[in-house]
Amino acid sequence: MKMPIIAYGDPVLRKKAVAVEPDEYPNIKQLVEDMFETMYGARGVGLAAPQVGISMRLFVVDATPFDDDEPELANFKKVFLNAQILEETGDEWSFNEGCLSIPDIREDVSRKPVVRISYYDEDWKHHEETYKGMAARIIQHEYDHIEGKLFTDKLSPLRKRLIEKKLNDISRGIVDVDYKMKFPAAKKGR
Secondary structure, eight states: OOOOEEOTTOGGGGSOOBOOOTTTOTTHHHHHHHHHHHHHHTTOSEEEGGGGTOOBSEEEEEOGGGTTTOGGGTTOEEEEEEEEEEEEESOOEEEEEEETTEEEEEEEEEEOSEEEEEEEOTTOOEEEEEEEHHHHHHHHHHHHHHTTOOGGGGSOHHHHHHHHHHHHHHHHTOSOOSSOEEOTTOOTTO
């Protein structure tokens, strides 16, 4: 089931998400399935639970669209539950990022190229793995969401001021998207 994506300005996107235990959320596999369906419907490569209004340390990624540049990303589809980044290494590199919660805004963001992360998959199996390149970047972007951070937080004060009106418009629902969204400051009846 496709869920509405929460737009910029909603407090859930700024809250540090909580860890979840297996018995607390018995329908986790259905939620994961719904999140993938929602992400694909919006043509995204990652989606975090706060982006669908659930303050939980869960995000999904599918980096397959980048397999032309990085062949190892073919079929790179993963679920990250209760993730903790253990280490980020290497010289930062810049890439033009976007976000399903902040449609129509793309900005260059610098991130480290290698990330080591501890997490559980949807079967509650523990993993500790290292990712590099685009996989690391997507994971870091989604991890930021469960930490209550957005890619716009990494922009210079000048860039933030230049896009402030667009961000406020997104919050009010003044943006053209072809997927379902919830806008925190939209006028009722819009």
